[in-house]
Amino acid sequence: QLVESGGGKVQPGGSLKLSCAGSRWTLKTYMIGWFRQVPGKEREAVACEGARKTIEYAESVKGRFVLSEDNVKNTVDLQMNSLKSEDTAVYYCNALAAPHGTSCLVGTPLTRWGQGTQVNVSS
Numbered sequence: 001q002l003v004e005s006g007g008g009k010v011q012p013g014g015s016l017k018l019s020c021a022g023s024r025w026t027l028k029t030y031m032i033g034w035f036r037q038v039p040g041k042e043r044e045a046v047a048c049e050g051a052r053k054t055i056e057y058a059e060s061v062k063g064r065f066v067l068s069e070d071n072v073k074n075t076v077d078l079q080m081n082s083l084k085s086e087d088t089a090v091y092y093c094n095a096l097a098a099p100h101g102t103s104c105l106v107g108t109p110l111t112r113w114g115q116g117t118q119v120n121v122s123s
Contacts, residue, residue: 002026002093007117010083018078018117019070020093027069031096031104032076034067036089037116047078048096050104058105061087083121090116 006018020032033048046058047067055067066079076093092114096107 002032002095002111002114004091004093004114004117006077007091007119009120009122011123012083012085012121014083014121015079015081016083016119018080018091018093018119019073019075020077021073021075022095024071024074026095027074027076030110031098031107033094033096033104033107033109034076034078035092035094035109036087036119037092038089043092045105045107046091048104048107049076050096050098050107051100054104056103056105080119083119085121088119088121090118092116 002020002022010016031050034046035043037043046061049055064082068077094109096104098104098107
């Protein structure tokens, strides 16, 4: 079970840090990805930690979002900087499976989706 936290309201240009908490075993065994969804649209992958701990980002967030592991807190965090109104969404994390050689951004989510954490970027 992965649990998201850290969402909130922030002005454009601001920052937020999201956390995905899980067991140490889960975080070490599986690729972990962050996704987001807005009403009426499909859930999209924004960042993930793939095989060999390579980190990949969607083009829309590259250079602004940073994914990292916190081995003390057993979390996979998403630092979101220079936020834009179009980043407004519910953010989710999930464990992923992806065939060897493919991007974790197109990986298959493995667990039931949690409640997510809402991020609102507005002035």
